[in-house]
């Protein structure tokens with residue numbers, strides 16, 4: 160069964176914020192080398208789901224495991240060292256540090272723990288991969304939005320994550336930038352990485368994701384191949400509202 | 405705070421060697437100022453090790469400093485202990501106390517951390533005074549040693565040198581890099597795999613150890629220890645102001661804040677004793693309006709401009 164080979168497994172996860180149920184009884188698996196999209200309307204709990212996987216907060220109920228090891232009660236730094244890397248919906252760079260140092264931050268404390276020359280060289284190679292090596296000594300305040308996103312992605316890749324979580328990495332890009340961005344993620348996919356991406360850009364979902372999980376009001380309403388899911392009546396209704404369906 | 409360079413370490417070594425001659429060239433008033441400068445340099449530099457990169461402003465310096473003075477005073481007058489054994493003991497107690505405070509304040513940030521450390525230091529001061537008055541000495545705490553001001557000066561110089569060396573090593577280590585990342589964004593720090601709690605507690609503990617050591621070394625200068633006095637919160641504010649005046653961007657920042665501040669403070673205090681507290685206020689205004697990155701920031705700005713030309 161696929162479940163047995165799952166790298167990331169989410170089981171009956173619920174998250175309550177006071178009276179608000181942000182995520183309700185979510186379950187899904189991600190297999191090795193698979194690229195899974197999480198889609199759903201605004202406020203449907205996608206970021207909350209990502210936050211629970213990366214350890215920002217513990218789920219109210221349920222289990223998340225990485226290669227069979229329970230991670231849902233671990234702190235973010237433990238989960239990061241176990242091999243989960245993420246980007247943030249609103250880019251988070253380290254303002255006082257150079258571009259290179261921002262990326263080194265990802266390389267130094269991960270499961271490989273590089274340091275000194277080795278960390279620097281590795282950070283350069285990752286920056287090169289996202290097309291940012293020429294800017295490695297620039298202060299991050301001088302970067303354009305897509306460049307900030309690329310640096311953040313490079314920092315995450317520098318930790319050599321086994322599972323990569325991208326929270327709306329393509330949001331806020333203009334059409335040309337979007338093309339560059341999609342191509343970049345395409346390359347990651349071709350490297351055989353295991354990726355979970357939250358995304359609103361449907362073109363990107365169609366061309367990048369093998370599978371999609373759809374959330375609405377915190378619950379899973381569909382899970383399957385991208386084509387199947389995007390033509391599902393419930394999914395269309397959730398996105399467009401009841402009247403249009 | 406940027407990683408310190410080898411060049412900086414060499415300069416620091418030269419400065420320490422030169423500073424060692426001060427007691428031969430001065431006495432009385434100026435030697436006293438020298439002792440103050442060394443004391444605050446050690447305190448402000450160790451404060452910076454933690455607060456510089458993380459931007460957590462601690463007002464607990466007086467608690468550690470007071471522990472040093474009190475342990476030496478109590479040990480020497482009530483238990484006939486030697487100065488040196490009490491110096492060692494105060495370093496241990498200062499470290500443990502700082503680790504406990506660090507663990508208790510980990511979840512606090514910004515202004516809550518500032519207020520909590522101040523409140524805690526005040527609580528410790530009252531607790532120690534109460535214990536001293538009700539249970540320990542009725543005889544008072546006397547610290548009678550053979551040390552002259554010159555001896556104290558040299559001991560403090562060695563301490564300041566050690567703080568600098570430790571800071572230099574940390575700033576070039578994984579731990580130092582982790583603290584800069586924590587100062588930038590703690591959420592990111594955790595997500596790249598940094599045990600932020602551990603890093604903060606380790607650094608805060610070194611601040612506590614050195615604060616207590618400095619308090620212990622300076623105790624013989626007073627000969628009579630009054631708990632309320634060695635735990636005075638004014639010291640905590642002095643340390644913060646001097647460190648910020650110097651600038652938190654570099655490890656050598658505090659020393660360039662300590663010297664001008666103490667010279668002005670002493671001058672005002674001896675000429676207009678009632679206005680001395682005004683110096684604190686003016687120093688705060690100067691930092692906020694003219695030197696947001698301290699003298700260090702200004703020096704680096706001028707240097708960059710000179711290079712650009």
Ligand SMILES: Nc1ncnc2c1ncn2[C@@H]1O[C@H](COP(=O)(O)OP(=O)(O)OP(=O)(O)O)[C@@H](O)[C@H]1O
Pocket residue numbers: 176179181199200201202203204205206207208248
């Ligand atoms: N830390 C929090 N405390 C309280 N409520 C929260 C918290 N985080 C999220 N929520 C709430 O949980 C719900 C789901 O939010 P979430 O950010 O997960 O949605 P999303 O699917 O990522 O939306 P978007 O597409 O706009 O990014 C929202 O109602 C939000 O207000």
Ligand SMILES: [Mg+2]
Pocket residue numbers: 205206207248
């Ligand atoms: Mg979101």
